[in-house]
Amino acid sequence: DTGVSQNPRHKITKRGQNVTFRCDPISEHNRLYWYRQTLGQGPEFLTYFQNEAQLEKSRLLSDRFSAERPKGSFSTLEIQRTEQGDSAMYLCASSVPGQSALAKNIQYFGAGTRLSVL
Amino acid sequence: GQQLNQSPQSMFIQEGEDVSMNCTSSSIFNTWLWYKQDPGEGPVLLIALYKAGELTSNGRLTAQFGITRKDSFLNISASIPSDVGIYFCARLLLPYNTDKLIFGTGTRLQVFP
Numbered sequence: 530d531t532g533v534s535q536n537p538r539h540k541i542t543k544r545g546q547n548v549t550f551r552c553d554p555i556s557e558h559n560r561l562y563w564y565r566q567t568l569g570q571g572p573e574f575l576t577y578f579q580n581e582a583q584l585e586k587s588r589l590l591s592d593r594f595s596a597e598r599p600k601g602s603f604s605t606l607e608i609q610r611t612e613q614g615d616s617a618m619y620l621c622a623s624s625v626p627g628q629s630a631l632a633k634n635i636q637y638f639g640a641g642t643r644l645s646v647l
Numbered sequence: 648g649q650q651l652n653q654s655p656q657s658m659f660i661q662e663g664e665d666v667s668m669n670c671t672s673s674s675i676f677n678t679w680l681w682y683k684q685d686p687g688e689g690p691v692l693l694i695a696l697y698k699a700g701e702l703t704s705n706g707r708l709t710a711q712f713g714i715t716r717k718d719s720f721l722n723i724s725a726s727i728p729s730d731v732g733i734y735f736c737a738r739l740l741l742p743y744n745t746d747k748l749i750f751g752t753g754t755r756l757q758v759f760p
Contacts, residue, residue: 533689562747571651571735571750572690585747620689626746636748638682638689 531555533639535621541645542611549607550642554623561604562636563596564620565589572620578604579626611646618643650674651736651751659757666723668754670736675716680737680748681708690735690750694721726758 534553542548554561559580564572575594576586580601590596593611598604608615622636653670660666670679678697682690694705696712696719703710709722719736736751 560746564748569753571737571753572748574747574749577747587747622689622748624746635692635695636746638691640687640689643687 533621533623533637535619535639535642537642538640539643539645541647543647544613545610547607547609548611548644549605550619550621550644551603551605552621552623552639553603554621555637558623558625558637559601560624560626561598562622562624563604563606564622566618566620566641567616575606608644611644613646616644616646650749651738653734653736653751653754655754656752657755657757659759660726662726662728662758662760664726666726666730666756667720668722668734668756669718669720670751671718672738673717676738677716678739679710679712679719680739681710681719681721682735682737682750684733684735684753686732693734723756726756728758728760731756731758 536551562577563575565575566572574587575590576596578598581598593609596606618641620638620641622638624636651670651672680695681693683693684690694703694710699716700714701712707724711720733753733755735753737748739746
C-alpha cells in the first residue's frame with residue numbers, strides 16, 4: 530500500500546496516560562500535516578512539517594502535545610497526561626508542494642488514529 | 648473554529664436522485680477542495696478548484712467555484728448507495744507557504760435503496 534499509513538488505528542487509554550501515534554507519509558512527499566477531528570466536525574489543523582522542520586503549530590496544540598519528524602520521513606504525535614477532551618480522530622496527511630504560485634498542494638489523508646480517553 | 652459554512656447539514660435521499668450541496672465563506676479564496684469521508688476513514692479528495700467560475704467534473708460529481716470566490720457547489724448525479732458519507736469543502740489558508748486546510752462543517756449524505 531503506497532498511501533499514508535497511521536498506527537495504531539484505535540487507542541483507548543486512561544486519563545493521565547501518555548500516548549504516541551505514528552504516521553508514515555507517501556514516500557516522495559516532503560510535507561506532513563496533523564489534524565484533529567472531533568465527532569460531527571471537520572478536521573482541524575494542528576501542525577505541519579516540511580521535511581524535518583516543524584513550520585507551524587496551531588493554538589489547538591497545547592503544551593501537552595508534541596510532534597516530531599526526525600528524519601523527514603515518518604512522524605510521531607505524542608500527547609502527555611491525556612484528558613477526556615483529547616478524545617478525537619487524529620489524522621495525518623502528506624503532500625508535495627507545487628511549483629507555481631497557485632501551488633496545487635493536494636493533501637492525501639491516512640485513515641486516522643481514533644483516541645478514546647476514559 | 649470553522650470558517651466555512653456548509654448546507655445542508657444532512658440529506659436523506661433515494662437512490663437515483665441528484666444531490667446538491669454548497670459551501671460559503673465570508674472571505675474570498677483561490678482554492679476550493681471537496682473531500683468525502685467514509686465512517687472510520689480519512690477524507691479522500693474528490694475535486695479541486697483553482698479559478699473563479701471553474702466547473703470541474705469527476706464521474707457523477709460536478710463542482711463549481713463561485714464567481715464571487717466566496718462559495719462553491721458540489722452536485723452528485725444519479726446517487727448510488729456508495730455515495731453515503733460526509734462531504735467536506737475545504738480551502739487553503741493563505742499564504743501558500745503554509746497550505747494548511749480549513750474544513751467546512753460537512754454535509755452528511757444518506758442514500759436509501
